[in-house]
Amino acid sequence: MSNPRPAVIGADVPRVEGIDKVTGHVTFVDNIEPPGMLHGMIRRSQVPHGRIRRIDTSRARQLSGVYAVLTGEDLLRMDIDPYIGPAFKDQAPLAIGKVRYAGDPVAAVAAVDRDTAEEALDLIDVEVEELPAVFDVQDALRPDAPLVCERLVPAGTFADLIELLGGGDVPATSNACFQYKLRRGDVAEGLRRSDRVFEHTFSNPPTQHSDLEYHCSIAQWEASNRLQVWTATQSPSYVRIMLANMFRLPESRVRVRVPYLGGGFGSKLYMKLEPLAALLALVAGRPVKIRLTRNEEFFTITKHGLVAKLTTGVTRDGRLLARDCQIMWDTGAYADIGPRVTHKSGYTSAGPYQIPNVRIDSFSVYTNKPPAGAFRGFGIMQVCWAYESQMDIIAREMGWDPVEFRLKNVLREGDVQATGTVVHSLGLDQCVRAVADAVAWDYREASAPHPTGDGARHLVRGKGVACSMKAVITPSVSAATVLVHSDGSASVLSSSVEMGQGSDTALCQIVAEELGARLQDVAIVHPDTDVTPYDLITAGSRTTFHMGNAVRMAAIDARSQLWPTAAELLDAAPDDLTAQDGRVWARTASDRSLTHGQIMMARFGGRAGTIEGHGLFETHHGSTDLDTGQSDRVTAHWMCGATAAEVEVDTDTGQVRIVNLATAVDVGNAINPFACRQQIGGASVQGTGPALLEEMLFEAGQLTNPSFVDYKIPSFLDLPDRLQPLTVEDPHPDGPYGAKGIGEAGIFAIAPAIANAVADAVGARIPSLPITPEKVLRAIAPP
């Protein structure tokens, strides 16, 4: 069957939900209120590590308006599996036995309103015997360090984390809960044969997603033992499976619905508030909503801090010969998805380069801090910060142009990546060239300050570049259904979550394209696990590639059921048909056409019937050698991006201003070019936060800046003078119309590009994020 001429694909189609968004009418979970709903709130530990001696809830239970009070002890008495966690089952909705960070939930109440719930929380007495704690990954790995988690029980849920089972369900012997290992060639020999060897350590602190919509979940039990949940999650299918496990229910008795999300960026993945809301609702016998405050967000999930030591050998002619990466991830008190972050970023921890000898040892390490999970890129931002900072140091010390040095070493079509997987469809070379052009790259010998020319000697400028790549989560599954209704309009049933990235629009575009329907006749059905089929997660830049393929297959399936009727009516062969803008015609006789409604009418003999198309898209992983990390297929596709920055540094104040920020991402083929550029531009500006502003600050395990007063995210005033989001198109044969995922690649290289530009401007290197004015001043004039 031939394809209709691309019409909707590749067009700057406005958002399908735009009118709802500018009028404020979109539904977020916190707008939903089932009748009789109670409000749940959480009491948190003030101690970073300690044994729970006693929790007295008697006074709280007696308060008027309180329907339920729960502690970890109570969970043990219920007929449930209280332990959750996407990698290890190391976390309970309320701490059992021990608290592991200051902020760990220890008790929860459900009451008629938030005032009453808050009052009840104050009436709970918590006695905790403090234990020695660890806050730093290096301390946590010492042999005598106190253990944060005593037992490692793999969750066994995700296919890509099945390797955890190898080391699982054993008493923990250290705070490292997971190690990713990669061995390629002979690193010792490679370093020996190198003309120069560079060794550096880079670090970045934990940061917080700060998606403006806080976590919010509502649970309601029906008398027939059926659980209904509305929740702000990026992973509705996973939440249903895990709630079914926890309450020992068939998945068919758990219904999870997700309206729009007010941002996600990885914070709303896996299970967060859903189990606790369901537990409170069960005990209270009423629906319960839990929503967090901004303060609580900082104690719920974070982006991993990292310490990375890189040893790199180069030849005199500018080739990378060997690289050794020793990486420690601060996963906090609970592993959450830390092992996946360690694993997925492990593949490319040595950078997007052709290096014959690579050794990577990457550890996911427990500390007594808030749990760290996924953040836009699953760790790629952090490893890119390290390897792209070092690439720049090497280039400048060797007197090489940083752009040329990268172009000499970047992976290209047919190269073998460090994992042993051959690289296909990676437009990284084009991305680097595009951003270099965008900032009028003009390499000069380093270290000479470059006055701006306006006579102000304290303002100096510099340019920097950085690039990165990532493997998409593999294996993975996305399923979708397309319904064609009696009037010919269509619904798209997908469990992909619209959290701002524009997936509703892209998926509708794909279905409109395949059916030849008008975009306004295609509507999306938001995740509802009773209705929308399974999808792994809405994260990791998966949706356009995976769900895009699934809805495309579903639309083709629906079309193939409609076409025979149309062919009959048009006296043509089904293969001769084409469709666009809601009309179907035979290429051989374009004067006669039918609407989809007319075809449905003919098919069912009246205004009746439904045509149902199904799509299932799966990707598969090659077998991996656990000792060397070598595999013929670690990923279904690679994504990549590059950033070039021009900055102006005030050498009196240390303030860094971004004059020009250009980021190019290989989008494969843009389904919606405007939406692609918007994602890339948004990711770029978001990336300036961790680069220049954001850092969670701790003192003895106590977070000291959990609010927007002290934790600053980029505002209008932080917008670069010039922002250039650029697309490169190297189509992927397996992507829908050649498209690739792009949600993350725009943020990967922002921080190192800015740091490299600062180094170019002031001749000094800052090895830890964020690049604060204080650090700049100290780097310029060491005390």
Added chain:
Amino acid sequence: MKHDVTLTVNGRVHRMVVESHRTLLEVLRGELKLFGARESCGMSLCGACTTLVDGLPVSSCSYLAARANGRSIITIEGLGRPGALHPVQEAFLAHGAFQCSYCTPGMVLTAACLLEENPAPSVDEIKEYMAGNLCRCASYGEIVEAVQAAAGQMPGASAPRGPLRAGAVQEDGHGDGC
């Protein structure tokens, strides 16, 4: 302590009793079921809860409901509606000036106020005026473009502080759908 208050919200009069500590945001969302104003930071720092009180933008998360007694309040639901959008909403739509849109009502209301005060703001003036509204998706560039585009489209641009003043919405007959 409880207060008898009269709030005119989107041209509709509401008489109610509120406790001293109740915020305007809690009343809008909890009592009036107007969900366009959204809480995020809870301390007047992000602008997601922006609401117009007598034509001026306030952070309704920290503005006490009792203080709004006798005043005219406009939320995003009262600014425009499908088919009769405010020029700022039209411009946000045309320029795709949103992603998740959690911040959008606050952005739109703040921008509408800016254009009432300054019908032709420069880029720097837009950034300065709107610096208290955060967008974590970081669509700031598109928002600046949208505000600039809307600047030329404002009704009565020569008569500053007109349409958003008390009473204007009643004349237009825009309801809040309650």
